[in-house]
Amino acid sequence: MKIRLLLLAALTLAFPLRAHAQDDDSSSSSSSSDSMNDGSDSDTAPKKHHKRRTKDGDVTAEEELAEEPDPTKEKLARIDEPRIGLGVEATLSLDLLDKSAGPGFKGIPAAGLRVNWAPGVLWTDPEDEFWRYALLAELSYDYTGYSDGTTAVNSSTHIHYLNAHVMFGYPVQKVLLVYAALGPGMAFETESVDIQGSNTPVSGLKFLLAYGGGARLTIQANEHWAIAARMELMAQRRGYMDDVFLTFGVGGAF
Amino acid sequence: MLLCGLLALAACNGPSNTLPIHTAAVTFDPASGKYQLSKVELSTITDLESLKGSVADIQGGAEIVIDSNDPILAAATTNDEIKSAILKDPGGDVRASFITSGDTQFPADFQSENMVTTYFNFERSFDFYSTLGWSLAQGGTPTVYYFPTFIETQVSTQPLADNAAFFSLIGGFMILPFQQFQDVPLPMNLGIIGHEYSHFQTNTRVYSGQAVPDFYNTYGGFAAGTPSPAANVMKAFDEGFADLFGTGVTCFSDEKTLDPTHCDPDFIAASIPEASTDRRLDTVHCYDQTLYAQVTNDDLTTFTNGSYQYQLGTVLASSIWKAAHDPDVVGKLGQQVALQMAFQSVYDALDDESTNGFGIKQFLTQLAGAAIYVRPESVADAVIFQAQKQDDGLAAAMCNAFIDRLGTVESLGQTGLNQCQTACTGPTDLKEVFTDPNSSVTLGCLCACTKYPTIHSNGECAAQ
Numbered sequence: 001m002k003i004r005l006l007l008l009a010a011l012t013l014a015f016p017l018r019a020h021a022q023d024d025d026s027s028s029s030s031s032s033s034d035s036m037n038d039g040s041d042s043d044t045a046p047k048k049h050h051k052r053r054t055k056d057g058d059v060t061a062e063e064e065l066a067e068e069p070d071p072t073k074e075k076l077a078r079i080d081e082p083r084i085g086l087g088v089e090a091t092l093s094l095d096l097l098d099k100s101a102g103p104g105f106k107g108i109p110a111a112g113l114r115v116n117w118a119p120g121v122l123w124t125d126p127e128d129e130f131w132r133y134a135l136l137a138e139l140s141y142d143y144t145g146y147s148d149g150t151t152a153v154n155s156s157t158h159i160h161y162l163n164a165h166v167m168f169g170y171p172v173q174k175v176l177l178v179y180a181a182l183g184p185g186m187a188f189e190t191e192s193v194d195i196q197g198s199n200t201p202v203s204g205l206k207f208l209l210a211y212g213g214g215a216r217l218t219i220q221a222n223e224h225w226a227i228a229a230r231m232e233l234m235a236q237r238r239g240y241m242d243d244v245f246l247t248f249g250v251g252g253a254f
Numbered sequence: 255m256l257l258c259g260l261l262a263l264a265a266c267n268g269p270s271n272t273l274p275i276h277t278a279a280v281t282f283d284p285a286s287g288k289y290q291l292s293k294v295e296l297s298t299i300t301d302l303e304s305l306k307g308s309v310a311d312i313q314g315g316a317e318i319v320i321d322s323n324d325p326i327l328a329a330a331t332t333n334d335e336i337k338s339a340i341l342k343d344p345g346g347d348v349r350a351s352f353i354t355s356g357d358t359q360f361p362a363d364f365q366s367e368n369m370v371t372t373y374f375n376f377e378r379s380f381d382f383y384s385t386l387g388w389s390l391a392q393g394g395t396p397t398v399y400y401f402p403t404f405i406e407t408q409v410s411t412q413p414l415a416d417n418a419a420f421f422s423l424i425g426g427f428m429i430l431p432f433q434q435f436q437d438v439p440l441p442m443n444l445g446i447i448g449h450e451y452s453h454f455q456t457n458t459r460v461y462s463g464q465a466v467p468d469f470y471n472t473y474g475g476f477a478a479g480t481p482s483p484a485a486n487v488m489k490a491f492d493e494g495f496a497d498l499f500g501t502g503v504t505c506f507s508d509e510k511t512l513d514p515t516h517c518d519p520d521f522i523a524a525s526i527p528e529a530s531t532d533r534r535l536d537t538v539h540c541y542d543q544t545l546y547a548q549v550t551n552d553d554l555t556t557f558t559n560g561s562y563q564y565q566l567g568t569v570l571a572s573s574i575w576k577a578a579h580d581p582d583v584v585g586k587l588g589q590q591v592a593l594q595m596a597f598q599s600v601y602d603a604l605d606d607e608s609t610n611g612f613g614i615k616q617f618l619t620q621l622a623g624a625a626i627y628v629r630p631e632s633v634a635d636a637v638i639f640q641a642q643k644q645d646d647g648l649a650a651a652m653c654n655a656f657i658d659r660l661g662t663v664e665s666l667g668q669t670g671l672n673q674c675q676t677a678c679t680g681p682t683d684l685k686e687v688f689t690d691p692n693s694s695v696t697l698g699c700l701c702a703c704t705k706y707p708t709i710h711s712n713g714e715c716a717a718q
Contacts, residue, residue: 102314
């Protein structure tokens with residue numbers, strides 16, 4: 001219960017974070033992009049325009065460039081960061097499975113895969129760093145399974161979690177995203193009951209609601225991709241059971 | 255809006271509680287002699303997720319500690335004080351998980367299956383006892399502490415396992431985790447839940463629901479080192495009747511009627527195979543000299559530590575089972591009615607408040623601690639007294655069976671089965687029959703009634 005409350009609190013706190021980020025955008029984005037771009041964006045950074053007017057009042061070519069939208073700007077930004085915003089990560093988790101036999105959790109390992117996309121990388125102003133990195137849409141899959149029972153009567157339970165969630169957070173220095181996530185999905189459960197040698201399989205689907213938060217690190221490996229890693233605490237409400245995943249993931253962002 | 259919608263959807267995703275609930279439980283198939291997963295109906299449950307209903311309220315994660323050095327426990331006198339002293343943590347609701355397929359909600363993991371089957375077995379047990387006169391008003395809804403941490407410091411500082419029990423100190427049931435027991439889990443065994451439910455109704459009806467029954471104190475049950483034959487007998491009939499009723503619950507078919515073909519008098523074998531020989535009801539069990547010595551000379555703790563309460567209990571229960579299968583009785587009444595009457599006789603024998611009634615509760619009260627009269631024969635007398643109300647033939651068959659199995663007591667001819675004076679005639683010098691004068695071989699059971707004059711080598715009696 002405490003963990004659930006913490007997760008909900010984290011989710012709630014994410015929104016003030018976002019508001020702060022927006023407030024700060026106007027004042028901080030240019031300076032931060034300067035420092036993060038490490039001087040390599042000399043082609044794209046706004047240049048100082050010398051106020052040199054001709055006698056007849058015509059603007060200079062430089063002034064014209066500064067006032068009109070620069071069609072090459074986006075292309076140049078793509079050269080600066082040619083990634084398309086896709087990410088793939090393999091994950092290992094400690095799944096604190098909601099205990100059916102009473103209060104508490106049953107800790108079991110889980111493995112999974114994350115495929116995500118940061119639409120801001122393609123669709124937002126390259127200089128709007130917040131929106132460029134703050135939002136990701138992610139598909140996640142996790143699998144866990146365990147057996148329980150006696151020699152005579154036992155069962156194997158397998159749970160496949162599939163959900164689509166939105167990750168929204170605060171990008172720190174372009175390399176770290178501290179995020180909250182929320183999204184629906186489905187859990188596919190199978191159970192195989194073995195009673196004195198006779199086996200009965202059962203399977204079914206359950207609605208899933210994933211929520212939680214984490215931190216995702218992206219370290220540029222070369223101009224085309226970055227190494228992505230994450231640590232995450234997510235709850236997956238499976239029907240009315242709340243499973244909590246402490247997840248570590250590693251993969252690539254392209 | 256989206257968040258609210260998702261949360262609302264998540265909140266509405268619990269199992270259906272529309273009665274009857276169709277689910278799956280592990281049940282015994284008498285035809286194959288095996289356990290199987292069966293679709294069953296639950297008709298008394300109010301919340302399937304937490305497995306609450308009128309016949310049981312299953313709670314998980316409790317902590318129960320009996321520490322004899324605990325001053326709070328030592329000072330506790332009332333039921334509530336005792337319960338409060340040892341129930342360190344009452345735990346909370348369980349959360350059984352289900353997979354819905356058609357109209358059936360299948361338990362989705364082993365623990366859920368175990369708990370659903372536990373509830374089903376409680377419901378079936380309640381149905382069985384209801385046919386005998388038991389009602390919810392008598393015992394209320396008992397709490398079932400599922401897989402609690404149970405520590406008895408005098409036994410071990412580690413949590414105990416491998417048991418299922420009605421525990422009068424907390425006024426509820428405990429289903430302990432399994433460790434060594436790797437056969438059919440205890441709560442999945444209908445007979446075992448029926449057995450424990452018998453302790454519940456006996457505690458309620460004979461001992462007025464007392465956490466520590468006064469009768470045990472009255473009859474010397476708590477005097478360590480002092481022989482307590484009366485308290486030993488009380489413990490024994492409680493266990494024996496529980497095995498008989500446990501078998502009775504297994505006789506209950508899906509139609510909630512007694513079906514003799516469903517009965518499993520060896521129900522314990524599926525869960526505790528090593529206990530089968532000593533406790534199955536359809537074989538011969540004798541009150542032999544060794545057991546007699548234990549009953550007479552042990553204090554209650556020594557007696558129960560040696561599990562002698564089960565041995566004597568099985569002597570009593572197997573006698574009743576034998577009588578209910580007597581060919582003459584079955585021929586006259588039919589097997590179903592014979593069984594029903596036998597169970598009814600035992601149930602009524604526990605507490606008979608009618609004028610001139612003879613119930614064990616009334617017997618213990620009237621004797622007011624005169625322990626010498628609390629003997630296995632007096633328990634048998636109470637049952638036979640009730641059987642006579644049902645059918646003389648059944649009472650006579652009980653006399654024969656009891657005398658066969660209890661007949662080793664030297665003084666039986668004088669203070670034995672008073673209820674059998676008219677039902678049985680025959681040899682009374684039991685001591686001579688008990689030991690073969692030619693071979694000096696102990697024969698075990700005796701055949702005291704003329705109806706069964708021949709003793710077989712296994713101690714069973716027969717007409718020829």
